[in-house]
Amino acid sequence: MASSRIPLYRVKGTHYECAHTIGELTRESIRHRIADDLPYLTPLFAFVQTEYGQKLHRDFLETTRSLYPWYWDELRGLADGSAIPFEQLLVLNFLNETRTAYRLLEEKKQLENETGEKGCTTVLINRKDTNTLSLLHNEDHSTALYMTGYLVEADIQSSKYEDGKRESPKEKFIAYCYAGGIPGNAFGVNKHGFACTLNGLYPNFVAHGRLPRQIINRALLSVKNEEELDKLIHASPAAYGFCINGGFIHQCNYLLNYEIGPNLNIDNENYISKCRIINNEDNLEKKDDDDEYSTAFNYLIHYNHYERLDKVINQQKALQSSHSRWKRGQELGEIFNSKDAICLLGDYENEAFPIFRSSNQSDVKSRTLCTIHINFLTKELILYQHNPKENNEPSLTYNLADLFV
Template sequence: MPVTGSDIGRRQSIPILYTKGTHYEVGFDVGRTFGSLIQSFVNSSEALNQEYLPAYNTTEGKEAYEATLNNLIRNFPQYIKELEGIADGAKVPFYKLLLLHIDDVILKPQNKEGLKQPTGCSSIALNLKDHAILGHTEDALSDTLNHFYFVSAHIISDKPQGRWNVKEEKFTSLCYAGHLPGYTMNYNHHGLVFSINTISATNLQPGKTPRHFLTRAMLGAENFLQVQQILRDSGVGAADACSVNLTFLQQDGDRVFHNIEVGPAVNSSESQLSALTISPGEDFIHTNEYQRLPLDQANEMMLLSSKCRSETLKNYHPPSSFEDVVKMLGDTSHPEQKVFRDQPNDYVKTIAVGIFDCNNKTWSLYSDNPIYNEPLVVLPLLLKNPKSN
């Protein structure tokens, strides 16, 4: 019997698009290629349809939306064009896609909270001489399952774009349907590799820069200084919060990883940042709560899940290999708050697992638990000016 909608189960499929052009052209190709997935996600997204659209249809919500859009047009016009391209190619309304990027910030004027579900991701950085690994579970509301794809894009502009004057971007990113690249796990041709952990801050700031756009801008970063500059976003600042785990494959000297916690720009015109360096011989775990920034956090269910996942991962001996990271990210030992989440009635599921091997310059993607499954694909990390080993 044919299956449809939510009955299709976990698909062993991650489609990929290779595309080249302007921001709008790349966006249009993404929308045109993945239009059915994007339309399906827009129609089924509980957060969009039950939370963001009702908020948008209020006076306060419209004002927050317009203030955010005007800020983005001033500072990141190229990414607005990219999102317009996705909307046009997929034949979905632009405002619905932008609402997915504004996220819970649209709810702030009415002092509402978003869906109180234990969403989030787990990231592990391992910095040994023989094993330099960044591993990540991509966890999302269950309606996101099967609604994602790879975008491998080469964007060349005829003049510098946006506040950071970027003319060329070349990257590969795992994308939620209808979303800009940059907010899950990604790498660019300068050798920047990074993953994102969502954090639910309490004091969200309508009119400032949504985290999705800050991490999109990171795909053009050439070095750690530029990453910090992008995330600090001086003059405006972040509207919400996240954690960024990163390294550069071609950095001089010993390899280091970094974790940067990003907080909203409250009574300020720049994001709150806390950066930590993971030196040679060290490992690091981050889930979906602040470890260093002393800021109020919302979503008690996500905080509980984060603490449980962190405790589970820290109960392991410090990882010393690729296989150790696989075991940790596939862990299902906790009775409720599992690291790899795939319970039948869970509101949140692990939609994919990615492991970057920084020494061998590969990215292994699993669409199911990595303990019991081979990677669905192992992508080479292709760099602009690769150094000889």
Template sequence: MVHQLQHCYRMPVVEKIGRRNSIPILYTRGTHYEVGFDVGCTFRGFIHSLLAASQPLNEVFLPLFETEAGQKVYHETLSSVRQNFPQYLKEMEGTADGAQVPFYKLFLLHMDEILPNVLREQPTKTHGTGCSTVCCNNPGEEILGHTEDALSEVLNHVYFVSAHIISDLPQGRWKVTEEKQSVCNLNGPGILLTARHFLTRALLAAENFSQAQEILRDSGCGAGDAVSINMTFLNQEGDRLFHNAEVGPAVGGANESALNIFTASPGEHIFHCNKYLRLQSPEAGGEITTSSDHRHATMSSLPCPYSRGDVINILGDQSDKEYSIFRESGDDDYVKTVAVGIFDCVGRTWSIYTDNPMTNEPVIVLPLQFKPSVK
């Protein structure tokens, strides 16, 4: 039956048509499954195309998934996520049903590097796929800017979902009953780990810094792969604070994620390019580390960011011809910057670019909306 599904759902990969200045947006409301189903139905073409084009999925994850050891890791991870975040699995099931694709392919993508890491296979992210983030914390200029870097096949597959999810009963480990957000679309056998994509999704329901730390620590389980999180809380009292959290996988018998957080107070800034700057944990190494080193060096050579314009100039920089911050030097690049987001915490806006922000206007400027606080 699995082979029949794979054959039935296979679709041709879209032609290379160059970078498009287009971002479709879906507004939806319902249960987790209903929202997922709407996403799958609306973006079915994108989902089919990306599944067909994804080199990590087709060349690494699926072959490992078909082995006995791979099946064991897959089901252990699935069981861990089902125990902690069953609502997100329901959402993914809805997306799979709406898009008419096999659920296990979507889950394998969300597992990311867990299979090759646990099975001691060559990781897929040996190229410089990491993103770049700049936070500027000055009076009237409270800006978080981020490049979304991905494998080249992700280009033109970006979409946004503005969802209002309401549940009759508290859902998951953190007993969430409502989520309202706009979103852009892990170490040895036998250890149950939480895929980082689910931890970062759970962060969207965090009301404060304390809750965010609790989610990232994931006590009793722990992250299965490393991730860097940049965040702020618009409704917090007092001065604006930006936080960079370096999250490491639970290893060596630990049952929670390794965590180190740096906070930028007024007058300070943050540069971060997907490598450990503070956390003492092993890293994959290779080209992704080289890329991060180059991008950090570029950022350090530029003037400190004091304004939105400074943040844009940094994120659009292409002075390093080998590992630029904004990735776009040719059609055959393995990695590209597929989108750039500029979050203005004073103006309460989110500007989204599909091309270099130094030379292009945003495709859309969205309001930063939040659910009302529960008294």
């Protein structure tokens, strides 16, 4: 069973119906989130009422309705079910893009500092010597989300669009959600066995008229295989940056990490860096000359700054937290198994920029909302609501095989 702090909701129906139900169930949580984060959100709510802010969101919505009309339905359903103003929900769903556009317009340095402090840490392990194939992740964000996050198990039926010319994917997944946001940009596993966690990356610009990361991240919950994943990433022009960490449970040869950001030099193109985490170099066979990627051996740790695309994407300067966590990870050394990963994810040696953030630390604006371990070999999603280094009793152990039937 899920903990009382992180409930598990089960919904079934169309995209609109499922989102509407979630909106009804989480109405008070969304209100609490907004109230707790009001000093931070108020200028963003005001910004999207300006001519520039309205155009920013209008362009995002037009692109979303064109490419993924079923996720536009989810935004509508969430707003209708929660009775929260649609403009405010869009800020919550398009948060990274909105605050960066606002900061660049207003030149507010304090928002720049907040951005890097709210990012996540992910460990991908693929080792034969310790028989470990796992994805472990700290979900970090605003303290206002600590009591309002939830898990959703969704069974979404396919719907027809554009007079039957298009059809939305039939989806089934479990995902962690922020109050007021559609699923996708934290972590999740779908019925095809694709498991992923997401890390924010922070270009110092926003690409207008493209897809906010929330929409692309939401679409990840429908992918069936690696080829479809690559196609989705290439065909979905990103307005902002993010990192995908994941793999396919039914295909246990390697794990995947993608760094993604908008390429402003070419219309609707993304910068994409793909990395496979392998346990044996013999497993690596490139399909053709166009299949370009890098490799990591045995494990990879990713934070909130570009490591492979840093030469082509201009990043925000205020990423001290990400770089400090990276440095601490280097000090802790090689990751051999999930216990080592939990020791890293539970570390708070650096008081200013700890890897695991709690209410006892000086940074009261950001917390580790939960830690998860997706075990590809046992097909389990294990969720910890406390620091797993100090309290290894999970609050939820979810049998992923239930999704695959």
